[in-house]
Amino acid sequence: MNKNKFENKLSTNGPSYQPLYKQVEEYVTQLIVEQRWKPGEMLPSEFQLADEFNVSQGTVRKALNSLTTAKILERKQGVGTFVSEHTSQSALYKFFPIVADGKTPELPMSETIDRSIALATGDISENLKLSPDEEVIVLSRKRKIHGKLCILEDIYLPKKYFEGLMEEDEIPHTLYHFYQTNYHHTVQDISDRIKAVISTSEDANKLNISEGEPLLLFTRLAKSLDGKLIEYRITRCLSDDYHYLVDLM
Amino acid sequence: MNKNKFENKLSTNGPSYQPLYKQVEEYVTQLIVEQRWKPGEMLPSEFQLADEFNVSQGTVRKALNSLTTAKILERKQGVGTFVSEHTSQSALYKFFPIVADGKTPELPMSETIDRSIALATGDISENLKLSPDEEVIVLSRKRKIHGKLCILEDIYLPKKYFEGLMEEDEIPHTLYHFYQTNYHHTVQDISDRIKAVISTSEDANKLNISEGEPLLLFTRLAKSLDGKLIEYRITRCLSDDYHYLVDLM
């Protein structure tokens, strides 16, 4: 009667067998999505979880370590295991790949210059997989690095996932942490598609450059822990003194 | 007398203690660099390695799995553990992040249009950490995706690491595999720095576009398994129908 909370051990040759540690991994992720433990909170110890799930401590450990690699958890020896908050330096830099040439990376400050509601038009509805009659919240921001204005962003959020955002007094500049704490959306998967473009006259005005200068343009699509498409973002960035940094492998 | 090939177990409180599995990891990497096992070759089984190193099979497993994650090894259940070759699809795509808009990724074909020797000038010597009097091999290539010319590349290789390359009959288009098999340099770490630029007249000519169109420019620095700076590369890419794809996290 050593029944697990999950499918029973090996030899469970169903069509879609998952090893125990994978099942534990997915279950813990689900519990985080359901807010059993909130960002920053500590999980029970490995042995307590092992008891609850009726698996061995080693199996729990393998699952927790895997979630730590995926930056969903953080573990501290002698202290405990915690749900990641999108505030730690390590987590933040993953999202801000723009670096001033020859300088050390710095988190850009940002200022929201517009907030509105719109219908999801072609580009936006396609990427966020919304029907064209659904509403999106549009945030326009400008960002500075080392005090110099260099980035413009338009951010599109499905209104259904961010009810109440239009009524917020202020939008903080650490958006992903804001999504996580105020709307329970933990950003998990991000892909950027980068192009080179000529600045529009509008953007050139805002950035105080002459029309026709090249800009880095990247479109970003972000998914939450539970797989929902949370954010579509179009960023234009000066590129004479800045670059987008990618580390492969 | 259970002495390891390595520092003895725990409680080895030297100033720079490394856990056993880390030491095994580094030692196996070193053996690969020294060509005890060549790319594509099979390693001994976990138990054989455990015997040789005087550690447990579980410790060897942890090391080998870690090297598998780092794409240095490949493991196949029921078969064995192999040194990665830079030919498998999975490995190749990591290096070619340029994708045609709305299409599935395709490996670009490339053609070497020039091969010469030069002195490492400022930019190049700085990035490859060479003194200015050292020689580099310069390769110029053009690449096509879906049959359309869209990429120009200048590649700089320290001559000292690639003796004999100038005498090769032909340079294949899968360069990293070529480095690995012919010069024993396994590329391991790559970083790309991406900018938007206006095409020079020279590049515009080669790419059959009009001068002044924007291009994606990225500079790449590649390190080998043993940490040597192997390659510096400057790539210019059409960006109206193509983009550089980055998956974060």
Add this chain to the structure above:
DNA sequence: TAGTGGTCTAGACCACATT
């Protein structure tokens, strides 16, 4: 059938942080 890697368990001990 034999050999390989994959999973799971159980237990010992270490290192770290807090009380």
Add this chain to the structure above:
DNA sequence: ATGTGGTCTAGACCACTAC
């Protein structure tokens, strides 16, 4: 002193592949 995660070991069994 206690409790946490980190390391290491040993052994059992499973699944896959090749012969």
